[in-house]
Amino acid sequence: MTQAKICFIGAGNMPRSIISGLISNGYPAELVHATNPSAGKLDALKADFGIQVSHDNIVAAQAADVIVLSVKPQLMQMVCEQMSHLDLSSKLMITIAAGIPASRYQDYFKQPIKLVRTMPNTPTQIGAGMTGLFADESISAANKQICETLMQSGGKTVWVKQEDELNQVIALAGSSPAYFFLFIESMIQHGVKTGLDEVTARELAQQAALGAAQMVVQNPQLSLEELRTNVTSKGGTTAQAVETFEQGNLRGLADQAMTNCKKRAEEMAKTF
């Protein structure tokens, strides 16, 4: 793995997070290549991480051992088809795209390929990522290990047995940082509306979120309900807030949001 040349085709937000994790873990920058049509994005990647950059997907893919397909699902077919004249038989392909089934890539590339599907999330950028991985039985243990090591440079990984479980990974981990950002954003908005300055409101909300998440992680023996109950004094302030969330059916809303998240992944699987 330490000698593998890794190329990110379409280096936007998510690859940036993975590259950040890789480089801060000591992966040699000269072995990491990123492509993007945007000169600004490439300049920033080069300046921040010292990696190789270019506009040319084909040349970059040709030189790589591991190709991380990172464009938006809508562009995936076009980008893969542009590379389909290359002999890809020796390459390990990793896709981070939501929705698109593994089998579809063989059609895009017009040849058999070795492909692992992954679903990372942006906290990978700070080593706190969570990535789901899926490989069928044709992928060797050595290639699975390469993929796992790559993704573990940014956090935790979990292999799923069935490909459609990746949609669960999207709902629970790939998309979910946005749910928490929205919640913290709403808390800050309340703080500001009621007279705090934004910096103070953010400091209060973010530290509470961080502390709560760390308590969940560090107390696996306690249920979430117990952790919540420990904050909630009978007849006290928290009870009023929690009751308001329950009356507003926060649980039902979370359920609906995650169902819709998965539905969109299923639609994307049919569309792209």
Ligand SMILES: NC(=O)C1=CN([C@@H]2O[C@H](COP(=O)(O)OP(=O)(O)OC[C@H]3O[C@@H](n4cnc5c(N)ncnc54)[C@H](O)[C@@H]3O)[C@@H](O)[C@H]2O)C=CC1
């Ligand atoms: N952002 C996230 O939290 C996550 C994203 N993903 C997946 O990662 C993929 C990328 O998402 P983001 O990084 O968020 O999107 P993004 O929009 O930040 O990055 C995509 C990049 O592809 C570039 N691009 C466009 N056409 C190209 C071409 N022909 N060749 C090379 N590059 C091209 C764009 O300039 C853009 O910078 C998507 O497939 C998404 O499903 C997966 C997990 C989490």
Ligand SMILES: O=C(O)[C@@H]1CCC=N1
């Ligand atoms: O919103 C999206 O489609 C991608 C996949 C998971 C996070 N971002």
